[in-house]
Amino acid sequence: MKICISADHGGFELKKTIIQHVESLGYQIEDLSGDKYDANDDYPDTSKLVADAINKKLFDKGIILCGSGVGASVVANKFKDVRAAICHDTYSAGQGVEHDDMNVICLGGRIIGEELAKEITTEFLKANFIHEERFIRRKEKLDQIEKENLS
Ligand code: RB5
Secondary structure: OEEEEEEOOOOHHHHHHHHHHHHHOOOEEEEOOOOOOOOOOOHHHHHHHHHHHHHOOOOOEEEEEEOOOHHHHHHHOOOOOOOEEEOOOHHHHHHHHHHHOOOEEEEEOOOOOHHHHHHHHHHHHHOOOOOOHHHHHHHHHHHHHHHHHOO
């Protein structure tokens, strides 16, 4: 499974921890926003790097960090075929993938601590979409909403 990550200045420190953690789990991860800290960068610019790469199917799952996770998720959900959410608890991180086929997780570098962020990331990465009729039906409805509203 290929994973990508990006962060603005608000998520920069936590991103380093998450990259190390993901690698320690044996996954391949690519940092799309780079290792230079820029206190003046803007979350739309850094968040769209992951969202665009997921939209283009260059990676299987993406992780986006900003200060709160809010800006990251707003940006990511403007991209077709990207299903992103802020998850600051482990249950949502796994269930979001299993039920909703979430392919991007958004984390707030100023909100959660390192250990919780690592556990959340683990749940997100190990979860798989459950191909049950009810989940497929809901995903098809999402696709329809996308078709009607995101051109
Ligand atoms: C940047 O200071 C901060 O506003 C941004 O990282 C994020 O929290 C936006 O949602």
